[in-house]
Amino acid sequence: xxxxxxxxxxxxxxxxxxxxxxxxxxxxxxxxxxxxxxxxxxxxxxxxxxxxxxxxxxxxxxxxxxxxxxxxxxxxxxxxxxxxxxxxxxxxxxxxxxxxxxxxxxxxxxxxxxxxxxxxxxxxxxxxxxxxxxxxxxxxxxxxxxxxxxxxxxxxxxxxxxxxxxxxxxxxxxxxxxxxxxxxxxxxxxxxxxxxxxxxxxxxxxxxxxxxxxxxxxxxxxxxxxxxxxxxxxxxxxxxxxxxxxxxxxxxxxxxxxxxxxxxxxxxxxxxxxxxxxxxxxxx
Amino acid sequence: xxxxxxxxxxxxxxxxxxxxxxxxxxxxxxxxxxxxxxxxxxxxxxxxxxxxxxxxxxxxxxxxxxxxxxxxxxxxxxxxxxxxxxxxxxxxxxxxxxxxxxxxxxxxxxxxxxxxxxxxxxxxxxxxxxxxxxxxxxxxxxxxxxxxxxxxxxxxxxxxxxxxxxxxxxxxxxxxxxxxxxxxxxxxxxxxxxxxxxxxxxxxxxxxxxxxxxxxxxxxxxxxxxxxxxxxxxxxxxxxxxxxxxxxxxxxxxxxxxxxxxxxxxxxxxxxxxxxxxxxxxxx
Numbered sequence: 001x002x003x004x005x006x007x008x009x010x011x012x013x014x015x016x017x018x019x020x021x022x023x024x025x026x027x028x029x030x031x032x033x034x035x036x037x038x039x040x041x042x043x044x045x046x047x048x049x050x051x052x053x054x055x056x057x058x059x060x061x062x063x064x065x066x067x068x069x070x071x072x073x074x075x076x077x078x079x080x081x082x083x084x085x086x087x088x089x090x091x092x093x094x095x096x097x098x099x100x101x102x103x104x105x106x107x108x109x110x111x112x113x114x115x116x117x118x119x120x121x122x123x124x125x126x127x128x129x130x131x132x133x134x135x136x137x138x139x140x141x142x143x144x145x146x147x148x149x150x151x152x153x154x155x156x157x158x159x160x161x162x163x164x165x166x167x168x169x170x171x172x173x174x175x176x177x178x179x180x181x182x183x184x185x186x187x188x189x190x191x192x193x194x195x196x197x198x199x200x201x202x203x204x205x206x207x208x209x210x211x212x213x214x215x216x217x218x219x220x221x222x223x224x225x226x227x228x229x230x231x232x233x234x235x236x237x238x239x240x241x242x243x244x245x246x247x248x249x250x251x252x253x254x255x256x257x258x259x260x261x262x263x264x265x266x267x268x269x270x271x272x273x274x275x276x277x278x279x280x281x282x283x284x
Numbered sequence: 285x286x287x288x289x290x291x292x293x294x295x296x297x298x299x300x301x302x303x304x305x306x307x308x309x310x311x312x313x314x315x316x317x318x319x320x321x322x323x324x325x326x327x328x329x330x331x332x333x334x335x336x337x338x339x340x341x342x343x344x345x346x347x348x349x350x351x352x353x354x355x356x357x358x359x360x361x362x363x364x365x366x367x368x369x370x371x372x373x374x375x376x377x378x379x380x381x382x383x384x385x386x387x388x389x390x391x392x393x394x395x396x397x398x399x400x401x402x403x404x405x406x407x408x409x410x411x412x413x414x415x416x417x418x419x420x421x422x423x424x425x426x427x428x429x430x431x432x433x434x435x436x437x438x439x440x441x442x443x444x445x446x447x448x449x450x451x452x453x454x455x456x457x458x459x460x461x462x463x464x465x466x467x468x469x470x471x472x473x474x475x476x477x478x479x480x481x482x483x484x485x486x487x488x489x490x491x492x493x494x495x496x497x498x499x500x501x502x503x504x505x506x507x508x509x510x511x512x513x514x515x516x517x518x519x520x521x522x523x524x525x526x527x528x529x530x531x532x533x534x535x536x537x538x539x540x541x542x543x544x545x546x547x548x549x550x551x552x553x554x555x556x557x558x559x560x561x562x563x564x565x566x567x568x
Contacts, residue, residue: 015332015548022330045354046306048299048551049334051346052353062335069336070329260555264299267332268552271544 002028002100003281005091007079007221011263012254013106014063015270016277017072023278028098029067029074030091032107032218047263059263079107080151082224089249094150094218102249102277105237106270107221109255114146114171114214118191126197127212129219131155132227135162138211144200146188147215148173155215156181167207169200171216221256234258242276243269251277286312286384287565289375291363291505295547296538297390298347299554300561301356307562312382313351313358314375316391316502331547343547363391364435366508373533378434378502386533386561389521390554391505393539398430398455398498402475410481411496413503415439416511419446422495428484430472431499432457439499440465451491453484455500505540518542526560527553535561 004020006013009031020027043053050059067074081092082103091098113119119127128134131145139162145152148170156179159166168179172187186202191212193199200207222232230245231238236258243251253269255261288304290297293315304311327337334343351358365376366387375382397403403411412418415429423446429436432454440463443450452463456471470486475496477483484491506516514529515522520542527535537553539545 011332018330018332045350046302047333048295048302048347048350048554049331049343049547051335051350059333063332066329066332066335262555263333264551264555267548270332271546271548 001088002026002098004028004102004104004277005030005089005098005100006104006106007031007082007091007224008105008107008254009064009067009074010060010106010108010254011063011266012270012273013104014067015267016104016106016253016274017067017074017270018070019271019274020278021067021070021072023274025278025281027072027104028100029072030077030079030093030098031064031074032076032078044263078150078218079224080154080218082228084228084247087249092154102251102280104273104277105221105225105245105250105252105256106254106266106273107256109220109222109235109261114188114216116188116190118193118197122191122193122197122212125195126193126210127191127214129214130223130226131158131213131215134211135159135213139163141165141210142208143167143211143213144169144207144209145213145215146171147217148175149217151218152215153177153179155213159213167209169202169207221252225250225252242279243273244276244280249280251280285372286310286382288312288386288388288561289314289373289382289384290388290390291315291366291375291508292389292391292538293348293351293358294344294390294392294538294550295347296550296554296557297388298351299551300388300390300537300558301351301358301554302354303555303558304562305351305354305356307558309562309565311356311388312384313356314361314363314377314382315348315358316360316362328547362434362502363508364438364502366512368512368531371533376438386535386564388557388561389505389509389529389534389536389540390538390550390557391540393504393506393519393545398472398500400472400474402477402481406475406477406481406496409479410477410494411475411498413498414507414510415442415497415499418495419443419497423447425449425494426492427451428453428491428493428496429499430455430496431501432459433501435502436499437461437463439497443497451493453486453491505536509534509536526563527557528560528564533564535564 004027006027006029017027017029045053077093077095083090089103143163143166146169167182170185186204189201237252253273254266288311290313301311301313329337361377361379367374373387427447427450430453451466454469470488473485521536537557538550
C-alpha cells in the first residue's frame with residue numbers, strides 16, 4: 001500500500017510530490033490531462049523562474065519531467081472513483097486500483113458540463129453530477145445517465161441498484177461495453193421540463209425522465225470528493241489549515257480549494273500540503 | 285516619482301514586479317546580490333517549473349531576465365538607507381536617490397555580522413547595527429563605526445551629529461572618501477569588555493569605546509526597516525494580512541517576514557504583496 005497518492009499532476013500535485021519525495025516519502029502521482037493550463041491560450045510569463053514564456057501544456061510537461069527526474073512515480077490514468085475502506089483509501093482508475101493511507105486531490109477545478117439548452121436551468125432540478133450523492137432520490141424512478149466511458153459505467157453500477165429503469169444516453173458516441181440497460185446513441189438536443197426536468201430531447205425522439213446523471217469523460221475532484229461526503233462550498237473543497245478535508249487523510253490543494261487561481265498559489269499549496277501529509281503519514 | 289520601488293530581486297521581489305507590471309503599474313526594482321540563494325551550495329530542484337536543476341545564482345539571474353523581458357526596470361545598486369518624506373519614501377542608494385509612493389522590502393534575510401571574538405557577546409551590549417536606532421544613547425560619547433563604503437558614510441553622518449568623537453575602523457580596507465574623523469585601518473582582532481563593550485583590539489593597538497556601530501557592506505532589510513521604526517519580532521519584519529508593515533506604504537515579502545524559507549513561499553508572498561500594493565497605490 002502506498003503512503004500517499006496524489007491525484008493531478010499540475011503545479012500543486014507535482015510540488016507536493018517533490019516535497020514528499022525529499023522528505024523520504026514516495027508518493028504515486030496519477031494524472032490525466034493538462035487542467036486549467038490547457039485551456040489557457042496565452043503563454044505563462046507571470047510565474048517566477050520559468051525562463052522564457054511557455055505554454056501551459058509545456059509547463060505541465062516540464063513539471064512531470066521534473067518529478068520523474070527525481071525518481072517520483074507518475075502514471076497517466078483517469079481516476080473514476082475514490083473510496084474509503086476502513087482506515088485507507090482506494091483509488092479506482094480506468095486501468096486499475098491503487099490503495100493508500102492518504103490522498104491529495106490536486107486536479108484543478110475543471111467541471112463536467114454539457115453545453116445544451118436547459119442544462120444550466122435544470123442542474124440541481126433533476127440533473128445531477130453525482131450518482132452517489134443524489135441517486136437515492138431517484139430510486140424506482142426513470143433515470144437517464146449520460147456518458148460512454150469507464151466513469152459512466154462506474155456510476156451506472158450504482159444507479160442500477162436504485163432503479164431498474166436506467167437508460168444510457170451516449171450523446172452520439174459509441175459504447176465500448178456490454179450492458180443490460182437500454183442505450184440511446186442519438187445526439188442530445190436539449191433538456192426539457194417545467195420547474196424541474198421532465199424530458200431529454202434527442203435528434204431521434206423525446207424521452208421521459210425523472211432524473212439525469214451526467215458522467216461524461218472523467219469526474220472532477222469535486223465529484224470524487226462529493227462521493228465521500230467532503231464539504232464543498234461555492235464549488236471549492238473546504239480544507240482546514242493543514243489542507244485536510246473533513247475526511248481524515250484526504251487532503252486538497254490548488255485551484256480546487258479556491259483562492260487565487262494562480263500557479264504561484266497552487267505551488268504554495270502543494271508545498272504546505274506536502275508538509276501536512278508528511279505529518280499525517282508519519283504519525284499514523 | 286515612482287509608484288512602487290521594490291528592493292531585492294530574488295523570487296519575492298521579481299514575482300511582485302511581474303504581477304504589478306501586469307496590473308499596469310511600472311515598478312522600479314533595485315537589487316544587489318543573490319541573497320540566500322547564493323549561499324546555497326546545492327541545486328534548486330524542489331521549485332516547480334524550473335526544468336533541469338540549476339544553481340541558486342542561475343535562478344536569480346533567470347528571474348531578473350524574466351522581469352527585464354517584460355519591460356520591467358531593474359537596476360543593480362546598493363540601497364544604503366530608506367527614509368519617509370511627508371507621504372512618500374526616499375530610497376538612498378550608492379549611486380543615487382529614488383522617490384516612490386510605496387516600497388516593497390524583499391531583500392531576504394542576510395544580516396550583517398562580523399566573525400570576531402566578542403562580537404556576539406557584546407551585540408546589544410554596546411555593539412549596534414543601527415545608528416538611527418541607537419546613536420542617541422551614545423551622544424557625546426566615544427563612538428566607533430566599522431565599515432568603509434557608502435553605507436558607513438551614511439551612518440557616519442548621523443553619528444557625527446551625536447558625538448565629536450567618532451572613529452572609523454575600516455577593518456583592513458581602504459577608505460575611499462575624505463572625512464574629518466579619525467581613521468583606524470588595522471584589522472580588528474577582537475571586541476573586549478566586561479558586562480558591556482569597553483575596547484576594540486586591532487593588530488596595532490587597543491582602542492577605548494563606549495559604543496560600536498557596524499556598517500559593513502550594505503544594510504539588510506531589517507536594518508532599513510529598523511531605521512523607520514518598523515516592528516521586528518525574532519528577526520522578522522512584522523506585516524499584516526496585506527503584507528504591510530506598521531509604516532503605511534511600506535510592504536515586505538519573502539524570507540524577511542519569516543515563515544518557510546522556501547522559494548515557493550517567497551513567490552507566493554510576492555504575488556500577494558503585489559495585489560496589496562496595487563490596492564494601496566490605486567487608492568492613494
